[in-house]
Amino acid sequence: MYQVKRISRSEFVPIRNLSYHVRLWGEPTPGVAPLVLVHGWMDVAASYQFVVDAFSEAFAQGRCIIAPDWRGFGLTRWQSPDGQSGAGAPDNYWFADYLADLDFLLDHYAPGQAVDLLGHSLGGNVVMHYAGVRPERIRRLINLEGFGVPATRPSQAPGRYAKWMDELKRLHRGEMALKAYPEAGGVARRLMKTNPRLGQDKADWLAQHWAVPNAQGQWEILGDAAHKIPNAQLNRVDEVLALYARITAPTLAIEASDDSLSGWWGGKFTLAEFHERLKAVPHLTTGVIQDAGHMLHHDQPEQLARLIEDFVA
Secondary structure, three states: OOOOOOOOEEEEEEEOOEEEEEEEEOOOOOOOOOEEEEOOOOOOHHHHHHHHHHOOHHHHOOOOEEEEOOOOEOOOEEEOOOOOEOOOOOOOOOHHHHHHHHHHHHHHHOOOOOEEEEEEOHHHHHHHHHHHHOHHHEEEEEEEOOOOOOOOOHHHHHHHHHHHHHHHHHHHOOOOOOOEEOOHHHHHHHHHHHOOOOOHHHHHHHHHHHEEEOOOOOEEEOEOHHHHOOOOOOOOHHHHHHHHHOOOOOEEEEEEOOOHHHHHHOOOOOHHHHHHHHOOOOOEEEEEEOOOOOOHHHHOHHHHHHHHHHHHO
16 A cells, blocks of 8 residues: 555535535645645545655645545535535536636635646646636646647537436436445556556555445445536637636646547547647646656656646745
8 A cells, every 4th residue: 555655634614515625735834825736537636645745845844735626526525505415416517616616715725825726637627717717816827637628619519418418317317327346446446447557556545535435335436427427518719718818827737748638539639739729828838747647646746746846936
């Protein structure tokens, strides 16, 4: 099992009818911006443990590191006004809600203070959009493989709405439930199958945070199946570029040496297209993590930690 070097603590913050689970390392220090780490789709805040452990003592000392579990992931739970946990959970998720959740979280942890903000994958898209909406809240911005999605055409709207409604019906028929595993080792094997670079020690540790046993002893993934439903509305590249253009913070876009983007979209969206979009970001630096795939914070935490430290400093 992976041996943790820097122990985190958990807090639950009431935000927008949610009991938001937040993992923290270190303590706030006057004059030192908090480092906020937001995870990607079907991931959890604990996923950043390996990078936090790889930070130098000089960087980590006196710095508060904050990592929330997004709505519908990890230990974040819905909370009804009467205090009933689990009540009012949605049957689909809207991208704009991540922006609002992040805004509330920063108001709670860093009121009136600019933060260093990092996001991976889905979280990378969130932080790029948020930095265009609230540029004054960001001191340094880091995007880990938050590529976005292919450009769309208005003519695709009817089909997208129909697919959204069809997928909602599938969810309510119980056809989209996430697989449960008889023991934590099955979760670890799933993680290693998805990411062949992930070692057994890290996979065993992650499995304990990525899933929990239910009343029947089956290990259930800490992710809401409703996240599988595509957004009802089309992605508009012109809106994305308008948001990118409003980013004022120095921005670091980091990619893995493996090109996962082309594989996901089968040529419908390429790294070259993403790089073209990044030209709209005013103060941009790019970096590459060698010998890594999309889960670069698992594959090469030491390389990533050095890039983060140098950029934030």
